[in-house]
Amino acid sequence: MTPEAKHLEVVLDTHVESVNLAEEMCLRVAEAVGFSEEECYRIGMSVREGVINAFHYGNQEKPDKKIHLAVDLTREKMVIHVMDEGRGFRLADVPDPLAEENLLSTSGRGIFLMRAFMDEFNVVAGRTGGAEVIMSKKIPPSGSAPSNGNHGKSSSDATPKQEA
Amino acid sequence: MPALFATRREVGSVTIIDLSGRISLGEGSALLRQTVRGLLADGQTKILLNLGDVNYIDSSGIGELVSGFTAVRNRDGELKLLNLTKKVHDLLQITKLFTVFDVYTDEHTAVRSYQ
Numbered sequence: 001m002t003p004e005a006k007h008l009e010v011v012l013d014t015h016v017e018s019v020n021l022a023e024e025m026c027l028r029v030a031e032a033v034g035f036s037e038e039e040c041y042r043i044g045m046s047v048r049e050g051v052i053n054a055f056h057y058g059n060q061e062k063p064d065k066k067i068h069l070a071v072d073l074t075r076e077k078m079v080i081h082v083m084d085e086g087r088g089f090r091l092a093d094v095p096d097p098l099a100e101e102n103l104l105s106t107s108g109r110g111i112f113l114m115r116a117f118m119d120e121f122n123v124v125a126g127r128t129g130g131a132e133v134i135m136s137k138k139i140p141p142s143g144s145a146p147s148n149g150n151h152g153k154s155s156s157d158a159t160p161k162q163e164a
Numbered sequence: 165m166p167a168l169f170a171t172r173r174e175v176g177s178v179t180i181i182d183l184s185g186r187i188s189l190g191e192g193s194a195l196l197r198q199t200v201r202g203l204l205a206d207g208q209t210k211i212l213l214n215l216g217d218v219n220y221i222d223s224s225g226i227g228e229l230v231s232g233f234t235a236v237r238n239r240d241g242e243l244k245l246l247n248l249t250k251k252v253h254d255l256l257q258i259t260k261l262f263t264v265f266d267v268y269t270d271e272h273t274a275v276r277s278y279q
Contacts, residue, residue, distance in 0.1 A: 016190045041251070048222050052189055098260050104234055106227040109259055113223055116258055 009070040012051070014059040022051040022069050026080060029071055033078060033139055042117035043078070043137055049110035050082035050133045058084025058130045068128050077119070079136040086130035091123050168192040168218075170199045178210045178275045179203055180246075184217030187225030196225070200232035200243070209241025210278045214271070216247030221255055233265065242266070246274050 010025065012018035026047040030040045051067055059065035068083040095102050097109045115121045118135040126132030168185040181199055186192045203211055213229075221229070229245075236243040244266040248256065256262045268274035 019189055045222060048188070052222070052224065103260060103264055104230055106231045106234075107223070109223040109226055112259070113255075 004075055006073040007070065008073075009068070012067040012069060014055055014061060014063055014065050014067060016055070018067055019048055019051045019055060022067075022082075023048045025069070026071060029073070030078060030137075033073065034142065035078075035137070035140060039137065039140070043080075046114045046117045046135055047080055047082070049114050050080070050135065053110050053133065054082050054084035054086075054131070057089070058086030060086065066128070068126075073139075075139070077136045077138050079134065081126075082133040083126040083128040084130035085128050088125055088129075088131045089123065168195045170195055172199075172203075175271075175275050176279075178212055178278050179208045180212045180214055180271070180275075182214045182217070186220040187218055187228060188220060188222040189224035193224045193228040196228045196232065200235060204235060204239055204241075209236060209239050211236055211241065211243045212246050212268075212271075212274050212278075213243065214246045215249065215252055217249075218252055219249055221252050226255065226259060226261065230261070230264070242278060244268065244274060244277065246271060 008025075008029065010022075012022060023044045027040055027044045030043045035043060047069075051069065054067045055061060059067065065085040068081070070081040070083075072079040072081075091111070094111050095105075095108055097103075097105065097112050102108065111123075114133065114135055119138050120134075120136040122134050124132050124134065168183060168187055168191065171182045173180050173182070181203075183196070187196055200211065203209075211232075213232075233243045246268045248267060248269075256265065256267070266274075266277065268277070
């Protein structure tokens with residue numbers, strides 16, 4: 001981390017309200033950093049989906065488990081980590097929500113939205129024992145707020161880059 | 165303050181639900197589910213959801229829209245969408261649900277499509 005890097009970490013209960021709390025917290029950081037309204041929407045939605053994933057699939061809505069949310073700010077990007085205490089999962093095992101047979105599925109679009117809305121996205125084995133979703137967005141230069149142009153792309157267009 | 169408000173009105177044989185707020189995990193999704201299931205229980209199967217004042221939908225809300233669509237279709241009815249905001253429009257587009265739902269920008273045209 002550079003000397004200017006900042007780290008923020010919170011532990012959230014496995015509760016629906018944690019989804020709103022996490023979104024709100026990251027939105028405040030994103031706004032303070034200078035992301036545009038549209039990029040803030042994408043970041044907020046991605047955090048929301050990451051925490052919903054941890055709440056529902058990772059921790060299976062068990063109140064004794066926790067959701068760990070961390071934000072790293074460097075000069076270049078905002079990196080968000082969402083960790084659960086579940087059993088973990090492999091991205092390759094997640095069904096494609098755009099496949100014809102999955103279009104009428106009532107779930108399974110969260111990962112897709114995070115991939116589409118963030119610059120980088122990955123899932124690894126987390127230090128909390130479950131999955132760790134890592135996603136990042138490049139911080140706009142001071143005084144400007146460019147779009148990343150991901151909006152509207154399909155999952156194949158929004159192929160995530162691996163975290164270093 | 166509730167996440168979502170739903171107001172019901174009838175135009176001919178079509179039930180229009182004017183929604184405003186957020187359709188997201190928790191209250192918003194739950195209200196949409198109760199509303200659609202309630203209409204089906206009342207025997208209403210021509211349902212038009214006016215999303216003109218819905219400024220936010222997450223994956224849970226998308227799932228609830230799909231669930232409602234399927235539940236109505238299983239009763240030989242039709243659930244259609246009216247007046248999408250840009251954010252909702254874009255979400256349905258990238259999730260390919262535009263190919264699933266009938267979407268209208270004009271209420272009169274939407275109502276007539278059920279006849």
